[in-house]
Amino acid sequence: MTRAGAPARRPGRRGEWQAAANLPVASVAVDVPLAHLDRPFDYRVPTQFDADAQPGVRVRVRFAGRLVDGLLLERCAASEHPGSLAWLERVVSPEPVLTPELATLCRAVADRYAGTLADVLRLALPPRHARVEAEAVELAVARPAPPPQDRRDGTSDRAERGAMSTHGDHGTLSGWARYPRGPALMAALADGRAAHGVWQALPGEDWTARLAEAVAGVAEAARGAVLVVPDQRDLDALHAACVRLLGPDSVVALSAELGPAERYRRWLAVRRGIVRVVVGTRSAAFAPVADLGLLAVWDDGDDLHAEPRAPYPHVREVLVQRAHAEGAALLVAGYARTAEAQLLVESGWAAEVVAERDTLRAAAPRVTSIGEDDRQLARDPGARAARLPSVAFEAARGALAAELPVLVQVPRAGYLPALACAQCREPARCRHCAGPLAVPAAGSADGSAGGLPRCRWCGRVEPAFRCPVCGSTRLRASVVGAGRTAEELGRAFPGVAVRASGGGADVLATVPAKPALVVATPGAEPAVEGGYGAALLLDGWALLSRPDLRVAEETLRRWLAAAALVRPHGDGGRVVVMADSSAGPVQALVRWDPAWHAATELAGRTEVGFPPAVRMAAVDGPPDAVVELLAAVQLPGSAEVLGPVELDAERERVLLRVHRADGKALAAALHAAQAARTARKAADPVRIRVDPQQLT
DNA sequence: TCAATCCGTATC
């Protein structure tokens, strides 16, 4: 029934609606969360919506008796649907928000992660803001980013970290010349070729300037770019660097921190082709830049790049899909290198962009490690109170004497207790599947195993632990996260200013190049003009005993990020890491060899069968529901089932492991099994995550 | 014999 006084756009009664003369059928993706409805549905387009009902617009349709939102995928001459079609109820707005490329990308991401298109579309499209949409196009031109909010530290307006190259100016356009493959990469971008690169930035590198130069190259070829960074602080820095090179009207910053109106305004400017360069956080990976030339992700090991909402896609994987589908270049960048990036290199898909050893040696600080055994406490009473080893104390004192700040990296509080070898502190792992061992919580439903350690992946009991490294049979709880406090450090260096960044304190973008102790948690290290005189990386052994297969990679990533802010050893720059020199990440830091570490890491994961060497899926939910889903799923030939293992009182988890080649089949099978469940209105939800970031 | 209700299934 038409409401009384309905506008002219909806003339007459429903019974009098006429189908559009040309392409009267609209294929619509409806916004419903059920897996078995994850396919297009056809509707009839009435004449009054004929003009507006273009592919990509938001629509309202009647679906199962209710009005739901949808996106118009395409107009067709006829429908395959045997029954009669309902009318398109309304075109919400004529703005075609879902471009064909974006539709293809979202479908591919949904398929990769055993999720639904509707879920991915929710991640990719910002909520509509009608007033913004109605604004004149001239007003929609991207404004420069608002000034960074972080003014609490009283630093200058140059809060942009990238504004300062800690090692001095290497020349605006010759920055890539320090990497043998750099100039060729820039040439490929300028030529519009789809180069794929894995780039390890040199210590002290002004990475934002390098990425801006890469963008300038593709912009010259009249193509667009999307650069994704982990957090707002990196975004501010990279945006500033791009603005310096391209001007304020050519670059737009997209992040969740913007309000809905500003977010939609900028996103629309991109969709409408007014701006072709996007820098942003996570969801910017989907930004609808037309004629894409370059995609880049900075620091792909940062877990902020892993989307926490279903179907849990990772920025790097989204960009790989997109580079493939849209013929764009891709740069996976960071000081560190992930095992996933290493796989891109080893499979031949990407070329590594790294500096020669000589260049590296000249740029890197001197790195010293201090293990448990050689941790002589400094004689200075203050340093003893702070439990600072003498080497660390001397390094810091030297930097302060040279009128330079010292960076002190401390772990964030709150890591999970797990089990490690009591003697060598190697994390305790399951002998069958290499999962982490833990002791079941007291009062757990399953008391049969007594207090014996259990694998958190496959659930097997470990009755007689024996450390594969040192042979010890004793285990200890590995409780970590208690960083030394700024106060303790202050006592060790009387009269020296102590500043905190992160870990409860505000995150500082920069600190002045004056003597000070800058205590920062990983990811919150402020930049400093010219670089720190020294960095102390505390609690290394504690970081390394966390119950996570990615722990070595993650620890090295954090260390490199901090050490990269220190001056070259030629200028007296020193890094002291509190961890035993035998550990892989420590060696990689001392030699500054992230590629070697990534290769080792990938080899290790190949050995124990962990992503990215294999494709894994975690299925969790109430025990009956998990069993039911597993019974229904048509697993590919290579599939291996680990578990189930208890998660908490109500839920358990099963891990599925397949060869990488079977990844697509596994995702499709899981999606189908999930669809069978939702079709039967199964009450208990089962969560499926493909290649989950952490399993513990 | 017909209508009210239940259950299963599709949702265009």
Place this chain on the structure above:
DNA sequence: ATACGGATTGAC
């Protein structure tokens, strides 16, 4: 979720 169809049941 909701709506519809077919089966089922109960009353006349």
